[in-house]
Amino acid sequence: MNPQRQSLEHIRHLAGAELSLKARLAHVALLLASLAMAAVIASLWLTEPLLPMRTQIAFGVMALIGLGWSAFAIWVLRARRPLYARDSVIAGRMAVTFTSVFVGGAIAMVVTGNAAAIGMLALGVVMLAAAVRILSDARRRFATLNARRAELERA
Amino acid sequence: MSPEIHHDSRADELLAIRCVLGERDAFDELIARWHEPVWRYLRCLANSDDATSDLSQDTWLRVMRAIATLRDPASFRPWLFGIARRAAMDRMRRQYQWTVDDSAVLEELPAADVEEAALESDLALLESGVASLPLPEREALALFYLRELRIDEIAGLLGVPAGTVKSRLFRARCLLRAKLQNEGVIP
Numbered sequence: 001m002n003p004q005r006q007s008l009e010h011i012r013h014l015a016g017a018e019l020s021l022k023a024r025l026a027h028v029a030l031l032l033a034s035l036a037m038a039a040v041i042a043s044l045w046l047t048e049p050l051l052p053m054r055t056q057i058a059f060g061v062m063a064l065i066g067l068g069w070s071a072f073a074i075w076v077l078r079a080r081r082p083l084y085a086r087d088s089v090i091a092g093r094m095a096v097t098f099t100s101v102f103v104g105g106a107i108a109m110v111v112t113g114n115a116a117a118i119g120m121l122a123l124g125v126v127m128l129a130a131a132v133r134i135l136s137d138a139r140r141r142f143a144t145l146n147a148r149r150a151e152l153e154r155a
Numbered sequence: 156m157s158p159e160i161h162h163d164s165r166a167d168e169l170l171a172i173r174c175v176l177g178e179r180d181a182f183d184e185l186i187a188r189w190h191e192p193v194w195r196y197l198r199c200l201a202n203s204d205d206a207t208s209d210l211s212q213d214t215w216l217r218v219m220r221a222i223a224t225l226r227d228p229a230s231f232r233p234w235l236f237g238i239a240r241r242a243a244m245d246r247m248r249r250q251y252q253w254t255v256d257d258s259a260v261l262e263e264l265p266a267a268d269v270e271e272a273a274l275e276s277d278l279a280l281l282e283s284g285v286a287s288l289p290l291p292e293r294e295a296l297a298l299f300y301l302r303e304l305r306i307d308e309i310a311g312l313l314g315v316p317a318g319t320v321k322s323r324l325f326r327a328r329c330l331l332r333a334k335l336q337n338e339g340v341i342p
Contacts, residue, residue, distance in 0.1 A: 003204035008190045010208070011215045015182050018219045082223035084177025145172050148228070152169040 024081045028091040031073035032098040038066030039102070039127065043120035085142045092135030099128040164229070171228035186215065193239050199297035200243045200290075210246060214239045233308040236298065240312060284334040292327035295320055 045051075045059035077083060083091055103124040109117030170188065173181030194211050201207040217238050225234060285293065298309045299320075310317040 003208055004191065004194050007194060007208040007211045008186070011186055011190060011212060012183070014212065014216065015186060015219060018216065019179055019182055021177075080220065082220055084223045085175055086177040087223075142176070145176055145228075149169060149172045149176070152165055152172070155165060 021087060024077070024083055024087050025090060025094070027073045027076045027081055028083070028094055031070055031077065032095060034066045034069035034073065035127065036098060036102050038063045038070065039123045040120060041066060043123060044116060047116040047119045085138070085145050088138035089135070089142050092131065092138040095131035096128070096135050099124060099131045103128050164232075167231045168229045171222070171225060171231035174222050175225055175228060177223075182219065185218075189235060190215075193235065196236060196297055197239055197243060199285075199293060200240075201246075206246075210239070210242050213242045213246070217242060230308075230311075232304060233312045236304060236308075237312045240294075284331050284338070287334060288327055288330055292323050292330060295323040296327040296331075299324055 041059050041063040045056060045063060051059070103121065106117050106121035106124045110121055170181055170185055174185055190211070193214060194207060197210045197214065198204070198207045201210055218235065221238065225231070227234075285296070288296065294313070295309060298304045298312070299306070304312070306317050306320050309320045313320065
């Protein structure tokens with residue numbers, strides 16, 4: 001096999017691993033879960049001033065771990081496994097679902113008299129708004145690309 | 156712009172859009188369509204088949220990771236060759252030196268020219284003539300005679316005015332002609 005042909009086969013093989021949708025969405029799930037974890041822990045930490053020092057330190061460390069995983073997932077999604085237009089719509093829906101569940105849980109806690117959950121609810125609302133915005137942008141881009149695609153296919 | 160080139164541009168844009176959307180089949184088509192021109196361009200910049208294969212792999216990895224953010228699918232071709240060029244330049248920077256190719260490919264030259272240089276010995280001389288050109292002229296020659304990029308696209312890719320590309324092409328042809336005349340390949 002000549003070097004050019006060999007290179008082509010190698011790149012086709014590489015594309016199979018590189019373009020895995022499962023790996024992309026797994027990192028989206030990791031990002032959402034780690035953000036939710038950091039938000040819950042940070043809310044508890046900040047709204048419970050009477051906790052012993054060692055518990056506060058433990059909460060701080062756990063919140064940092066959550067943010068660390070979020071940063072890792074963001075790096076992967078930006079540099080290694082970028083989301084294509086279709087993936088972005090799926091990721092946006094996942095984000096809206098996750099954050100809605102989060103907000104629902106926070107509302108339930110506030111209603112049952114847990115005042116500490118107010119901070120969690122506020123964070124959840126901010127995250128839900130961001131998720132809705134991400135989904136809306138992703139849908140718009142997806143629609144624009146599909147419209148241009150249809151135009152080119154008709155020509 | 157000829158109807159054929161226009162049609163190719165539309166086909167490229169459509170393929171690029173399908174890739175940006177994330178269609179797996181579109182990537183297979185993209186690689187099948189563009190692997191060879193990119194490989195030939197990189198072969199002109201690298202000094203061996205092994206180095207070209209490494210560069211080709213690096214280029215396609217970059218393409219798969221960056222195409223999701225491609226803003227203008229209509230300018231896919233210069234974008235693709237720009238990535239290939241950056242991959243080659245990054246490799247050169249890593250090596251801290253540039254060695255002159257000793258076996259540049261001839262496929263970049265138009266078929267008619269290759270037919271004229273029918274004898275194998277003449278082809279070898281032509282090959283060494285292309286390899287002896289300075290990098291800017293050799294690169295412009297390769298991009299232009301691949302028949303994949305227009306002058307304005309090459310200018311955008313290299314970050315120089317269109318006039319500079321034309322002068323590099325002119326200089327490349329003059330140098331090549333002089334070299335071939337000295338070798339007695341052409342009168």
